Amino acid sequence: xxxRALATIGVTVLxxxxxxxxxxxxxxxxxxxxxxxxxxxxxxxAAPKIKDVVLVTHDSWSLPKxxxxxxxxxxxYHLVVRSNGDAGKLTNKLxxxxxxxxxxxxxxxxxxxxxxxxKANVFAPYTPASVxxxxxxxxxxxxxxxxxxxxxxxxxxxxxxxxxxxAHHLTPPxxxxxxxxxxxxxxxxxxxxxxxxxxxxxxxxxxxxxxDGWQSYWSKLMANGxxxxxxxxxxxxxxxxQGGGKGKRPIVLSYDSDPAYTVKGGTTSTQALLDTCFxxxxxxxxxxxxxxxxxxxxxxxxxxxxxVQAALPxxxxxxxxxxxxxxxxxxxxxxxxxxxxxxxxxxxxxxxxEKWLQQWSDVTSR
Amino acid sequence: xxxRHLPLGGRLRGPVTxxxxxxxxxxxLAVFFVLPVVGMxxxxxxxxxxxxxxxxxxxxxxxxxxxxxxxxxxxxxAATAVTLVLGLxxxxxxxxxxVPLRRVVRAALLVPFVLPTVVVGVAFRQLFxxxxxxxxxxxxxWAILAGLVFFxxxxxxxxxxxxxxxxxxxxxxxxxxxxxxxxxxFRTVTLPALRPAxxxxxxxxxxxxxxxxxxxxxxxxxxxxSVETEIYLLTTNLLDLQGAAALSLLQLLVVVALLLIGxxxxxxxxxxxxxxxxxxxxxxxxxxxxxxxxxxxAFVALPLATLLIGSxxxxxxxxxxNYRALDSTGSHQALLExxxxxxxxxxxxxxxxxxxxxxxGLLVALSVTRRARTRGERRLRGILDxxxxxxxxxxxxxxxFGFLVTLDRPPLDLRDSPWLVPIAQALVALPxxxxxxxxxLLGIDDRQRQAAASLGAGPWRAVLVxxxxxxxxxxxASAGFAFAASLGEFGATSxxxxxxxxxxxxxxxxxxxHPGAMNYGMALAASCVLAATTAVVMxxxxxxxxxxxxxx
Numbered sequence: 001x002x003x004r005a006l007a008t009i010g011v012t013v014l015x016x017x018x019x020x021x022x023x024x025x026x027x028x029x030x031x032x033x034x035x036x037x038x039x040x041x042x043x044x045x046a047a048p049k050i051k052d053v054v055l056v057t058h059d060s061w062s063l064p065k066x067x068x069x070x071x072x073x074x075x076x077y078h079l080v081v082r083s084n085g086d087a088g089k090l091t092n093k094l095x096x097x098x099x100x101x102x103x104x105x106x107x108x109x110x111x112x113x114x115x116x117x118x119k120a121n122v123f124a125p126y127t128p129a130s131v132x133x134x135x136x137x138x139x140x141x142x143x144x145x146x147x148x149x150x151x152x153x154x155x156x157x158x159x160x161x162x163x164x165x166x167a168h169h170l171t172p173p174x175x176x177x178x179x180x181x182x183x184x185x186x187x188x189x190x191x192x193x194x195x196x197x198x199x200x201x202x203x204x205x206x207x208x209x210x211x212d213g214w215q216s217y218w219s220k221l222m223a224n225g226x227x228x229x230x231x232x233x234x235x236x237x238x239x240x241x242q243g244g245g246k247g248k249r250p251i252v253l254s255y256d257s258d259p260a261y262t263v264k265g266g267t268t269s270t271q272a273l274l275d276t277c278f279x280x281x282x283x284x285x286x287x288x289x290x291x292x293x294x295x296x297x298x299x300x301x302x303x304x305x306x307x308v309q310a311a312l313p314x315x316x317x318x319x320x321x322x323x324x325x326x327x328x329x330x331x332x333x334x335x336x337x338x339x340x341x342x343x344x345x346x347x348x349x350x351x352x353x354e355k356w357l358q359q360w361s362d363v364t365s366r
Numbered sequence: 367x368x369x370r371h372l373p374l375g376g377r378l379r380g381p382v383t384x385x386x387x388x389x390x391x392x393x394x395l396a397v398f399f400v401l402p403v404v405g406m407x408x409x410x411x412x413x414x415x416x417x418x419x420x421x422x423x424x425x426x427x428x429x430x431x432x433x434x435x436x437x438x439x440x441x442x443x444a445a446t447a448v449t450l451v452l453g454l455x456x457x458x459x460x461x462x463x464x465v466p467l468r469r470v471v472r473a474a475l476l477v478p479f480v481l482p483t484v485v486v487g488v489a490f491r492q493l494f495x496x497x498x499x500x501x502x503x504x505x506x507x508w509a510i511l512a513g514l515v516f517f518x519x520x521x522x523x524x525x526x527x528x529x530x531x532x533x534x535x536x537x538x539x540x541x542x543x544x545x546x547x548x549x550x551x552f553r554t555v556t557l558p559a560l561r562p563a564x565x566x567x568x569x570x571x572x573x574x575x576x577x578x579x580x581x582x583x584x585x586x587x588x589x590x591x592s593v594e595t596e597i598y599l600l601t602t603n604l605l606d607l608q609g610a611a612a613l614s615l616l617q618l619l620v621v622v623a624l625l626l627i628g629x630x631x632x633x634x635x636x637x638x639x640x641x642x643x644x645x646x647x648x649x650x651x652x653x654x655x656x657x658x659x660x661x662x663x664a665f666v667a668l669p670l671a672t673l674l675i676g677s678x679x680x681x682x683x684x685x686x687x688n689y690r691a692l693d694s695t696g697s698h699q700a701l702l703e704x705x706x707x708x709x710x711x712x713x714x715x716x717x718x719x720x721x722x723x724x725x726x727g728l729l730v731a732l733s734v735t736r737r738a739r740t741r742g743e744r745r746l747r748g749i750l751d752x753x754x755x756x757x758x759x760x761x762x763x764x765x766x767f768g769f770l771v772t773l774d775r776p777p778l779d780l781r782d783s784p785w786l787v788p789i790a791q792a793l794v795a796l797p798x799x800x801x802x803x804x805x806x807l808l809g810i811d812d813r814q815r816q817a818a819a820s821l822g823a824g825p826w827r828a829v830l831v832x833x834x835x836x837x838x839x840x841x842x843a844s845a846g847f848a849f850a851a852s853l854g855e856f857g858a859t860s861x862x863x864x865x866x867x868x869x870x871x872x873x874x875x876x877x878x879x880h881p882g883a884m885n886y887g888m889a890l891a892a893s894c895v896l897a898a899t900t901a902v903v904m905x906x907x908x909x910x911x912x913x914x915x916x917x918x
Contacts (some may be wrong), residue, residue, distance in 0.1 A: 060879070060880075081863070082864055084861060085602060085860075088602055089603075091605075091766075092602055093767070095605060096409070097771060100774050102774075102782075116605065150760070192588040194599055194603060195583060195588060195603075228588050228589075230583040231879070232879070233878040234487075234491075237488075237878065238488055238491055238492065243886070244885075244886025245492060245493075245676070245886065248495065265731055335405050353603075353604065354606070358430075364589070
């Protein structure tokens with residue numbers, strides 16, 4: 001009884017002292033820098049500078065804290081990050097909040113979703129003053145860099161665990177066709193196209209490679225025991241032999257930069273199959289209806305700066321778009337890029353996405 | 367004196383009082399639930415700014431919609447049935463028998479309730495492809511069923527167990543003395559008395575199953591689609607708002623139908639029983655129940671053990687490195703803030719959400735248990751009661767996107783409010799609180815209040831001397847429930863949490879999405895910390911437990 005009374009008092013005190021913790025945190029929190037008051041209806045240049053730049057992005061967003069702090073110090077802005085979901089969820093969120101966005105600038109809409117965002121007028125016209133040469137090659141077809149600025153690119157490729165194949169005295173596959181051969185039965189795992197953006201990229205790679213015959217390729221792939229998971233994490237971490245969960249499948253759909261992450265003792269234990277790659281480009285742009293347009297523009301410009309471009313590989317596992325940006329040592333050695341990746345135009349993707357996904361579901365459901 | 371006080375006491379019961387008491391919770395529900403959901407569904411009905419009801423109805427004719435509806439109904443029904451079959455004997459054993467460690471076991475059973483489905487999915491898959499591969503259930507609907515039962519067993523054990531504990535043993539004893547066999551006693555005396563609790567728990571479990579998202583995706587390996595996963599796909603990938611709106615409406619219809627069934631079997635008034643049964647020693651006749659309980663515990667413990675073992679291993683060796691890494695941001699900067707910061711924040715948000723849920727829940731419970739004098743009043747009370755169950759039955763995607771598109775301009779410009787996360791979590795916890803408090807309040811004989819009034823107590827004093835002493839323990843117990851629900855909430859939180867203030871489940875999800883063995887290990891370790899925190903909170907609540915607690 002006494003114990004109970006004590007526990008009750010304890011709980012009551014705890015509740016009382018921590019009550020309204022969110023609001024107290026907000027009052028004293030160091031990272032809560034509210035924006036300076038903006039006079040209503042005033043768009044004149046005399047308006048006080050808004051401090052917060054609000055970035056709407058996806059879950060994979062990451063840059064070194066130091067770098068962000070440097071930018072904040074140089075410009076006087078404060079970066080607020082709102083990240084949620086993958087590129088698809090991000091794009092749809094932007095489309096749904098079009099005109100009254102939940103931020104000023106967005107990073108992470110990729111070439112598979114770019115057309116949807118552009119059609120919905122999510123992005124305001126903006127091209128950074130000085131775009132380094134070579135970057136415009138990654139522009140969205142038809143936009144020409146007027147709304148969306150390319151920031152990084154990466155290739156989704158089939159990866160193999162070379163140590164596993166060596167130990168089993170088996171030649172690793174090299175092409176998409178190989179994956180349907182009996183020698184590789186039950187060895188391949190990929191995230192699904194309907195729930196994962198790399199999964200979607202792989203579906204697009206097969207569509208680019210086989211044209212109208214892609215469905216029969218997928219039936220062969222499924223008949224050869226391919227495993228489909230909902231997310232990349234499941235495929236890589238649980239099913240793949242080199243993942244954290246020590247899975248049972250030595251062939252996985254992942255990125256061309258992966259071999260740089262499986263380096264141990266000077267050699268890598270995985271290899272990307274460069275004939276199976278689909279290129280994903282990620283874009284940044286100023287949002288229509290942004291409250292802090294100058295801040296948003298400064299942010300896009302900063303993403304193209306040499307420091308950020310050089311930090312991209314380590315932070316987000318992607319290649320910088322600016323040619324000549326120095327890569328980390330293990331990247332230059334182990335992260336081989338495809339010379340001739342498979343491609344499907346953004347407009348075609350946008351027009352057929354639903355149909356393709358439906359057909360894909362039909363082929364892959366048993 | 368008497369003449370002055372009696373009408374006052376009466377005034378607390380009128381329909382006006384009912385509305386006044388319920389006004390705050392109804393307003394909160396209207397702004398943070400009805401408005402966002404209506405806003406989001408409304409977009410599906412008005413794709414280009416014009417009403418297009420036909421378009422939504424067309425969706426209902428799609429074969430895919432029939433498939434997902436059928437799949438959802440049959441898996442949820444089967445999972446509810448299995449959960450009840452396994453949960454009822456366990457409820458009996460853990461609440462009516464003196465088995466060792468029953469407090470600890472009861473607290474531990476609630477752990478699955480807060481674990482992120484992603485993590486549990488991973489643990490289950492490791493089991494089904496590893497030690498349990500001989501069952502051949504990986505990627506089949508059976509795996510999904512197993513996952514659903516794992517998550518919901520606690521609901522049945524707690525709700526039915528609590529009702530069983532407070533069941534007057536005397537009618538059963540009388541039947542036995544008159545020659546009824548134990549089976550007959552159970553069938554004719556115990557079961558009818560427990561029926562409200564069983565139906566209540568069953569309908570909550572059904573709602574949880576029908577709206578479960580991670581379990582279906584992770585364990586079904588994408589081959590199966592439920593209404594919830596289909597809404598997610600249509601909304602976040604295809605932007606087919608018409609389709610999503612149609613499915614959301616279907617979901618609501620199912621929920622409302624279920625609530626109607628549940629309300630019919632719930633008694634309007636039960637009397638608090640004055641002779642609580644003391645738990646007794648197990649006898650030989652209890653062996654089947656004990657066996658089922660052991661089975662259920664093993665089933666719940668296996669994935670948890672897999673998780674724990676995984677979190678304690680680094681490169682195949684035993685190590686605490688994953689736990690030590692929790693105050694870092696993970697390898698390759700997977701996180702913006704260390705996981706410990708997220709835990710701290712999760713706990714603070716859970717406190718806020720719990721206080722909110724308790725305050726609102728108490729108001730709702732008080733208003734729906736006031737004695738109704740007219741039929742209209744009774745009906746109004748029933749509607750109010752059901753209204754607060756709705757958040758359990760609606761897709762988190764619909765609600766999450768709804769927040770973004772409806773709470774975006776003054777006077778309701780709340781998208782960036784730090785209160786949004788606790789409020790969303792409180793709404794999810796609210797049904798659990800209401801379902802715990804209502805039976806306790808119903809157990810108070812109204813004549814006690816009348817007696818207090820006739821002895822000169824004003825209406826508030828009557829509440830203080832009659833209601834409060836009965837209520838404070840169920841209040842604390844439901845606080846624990848709400849706390850756990852808030853700690854584990856992922857669906858709506860992931861939409862609203864900002865990077866600087868991500869909760870622990872959001873952080874676990876992020877860690878799993880970044881390559882690197884250390885991030886994976888940290889995700890497992892963080893899940894174990896979340897599980898342990900919940901278990902401790904539940905143990906404290908167990909200490910404060912009332913014997914007569916709760917019909918869910």
